[in-house]
Structure formats: C-alpha cells, structure tokens
Amino acid sequence: MLPTLRTERLRLDAATDSDIDALWAIWREPDVRRYPWDDAAIERPVFVDAIGRSESLASGGIGMWTIRVATAPDPVGAVALVPVGHAPPRDLGPGPHVELIYSLSRRFWGRGLAREAIAAVVGYAFDTLALRRLVAVVDVPNAASHRSLLRTGFRRTGDSDGPKHRLAWYALAAPEASPDRTWPEEARE
C-alpha cells in the first residue's frame, strides 16, 4: 500500500476502486484530457484498468495517489509514479525508468497545487524509494505541464515522436545517492 503523503494544503492517498468515478470525471474534462489522452473521452473500463494497474504496482512502492484539498471531500486530481509508457529517446540512457504523471481538475488549476503534489511525490521517490532519477513526458504544446516540471526542478533532456504531438522528455536526478536503500533496483544506476 502506498503511504499517505501530506503537504501544506494537500493530502495524497493511494488511489483505490472507491476513487474511480471521481477521478474518471476529472480525466474526462476537456482541458484535462487534451494532452494525456490526446483529447479522447476515455471509457470507464480503460480507467478501471489504469487504477488496477496502479494497485498492482503498490508492492514495489509506486502507483497512483489521489490529491485532496481540505475544502473538497472528493479527490481534485491524481499524481502517479509508473513505469515509462512511451519509447524513450536514446539519449535518456538505459532503463527501465520511473515516470511521474499528474492531473488536476480544471477548477483547481493555477494555485500551485500541482507543484505541491509533484514535490511531495518527488521527495517520496528519492527519500523513501531511493530512486536515482525520475522522468516525465510532456506533449510539446502542453505549456502548463512544462512549467510544472521546470518549477519542481526537472530539466528537459530530449524530444521524441508521440502519437499526436512531439513529446518532450524531462528528468530529475536525486540530490544524493542513498546506497542503503534497495528498491527498485532497476531504477538505480
């Protein structure tokens, strides 16, 4: 089970089946699905699969968290660590790599919440999992996502072709190695 992560304004909990409908509603919002889902209104079973995959990753310490604010009972978004889903450019180096993904309901954009959630998960990835590096993949026109990554210390490392738009690849290295931590071996270099 993923640990609950807390920040000044947010609570991040492991996403479970009980979150499916709230998160599915967010991922169908036109502004949210535009880039991660190439503007397709994803069907519920696809989303149920995504949650199931996330739960199956939890034994390795990665998967999906819901994002909650104190003022709303339902999740306002999600943030996840997953195995990289696109073919990386060659200059990314040997994999497999762990990818950071994130989304917020449109009503909650522009308040620095994504930055706060990303920082919490990055801290967990480096401090608890001892990953040496995280990657993120952004559709080139997705301006808000580029800003969110740059604001949390990620640097653009290369581009590759994507299903609809060119993809920009970002990486963030752990501030220091943590040799005493052991998981996941494949993400350590």
Ligand SMILES: CC(C)(COP(=O)(O)OP(=O)(O)OC[C@H]1O[C@@H](n2cnc3c(N)ncnc32)[C@H](O)[C@@H]1OP(=O)(O)O)[C@@H](O)C(=O)NCCC(=O)NCCS
């Ligand atoms: C990406 C996303 C999570 C950002 O959420 P957010 O909470 O609004 O982001 P923040 O408020 O933390 O802002 C982070 C930066 O993005 C900038 N930003 C936010 N919305 C923006 C927009 N529409 N256009 C350009 N920049 C934008 C902010 O100004 C801020 O940069 P700054 O600190 O230099 O001013 C949100 O836009 C989203 O859910 N998008 C749809 C899903 C998605 O594309 N996910 C990424 C791929 S996995």
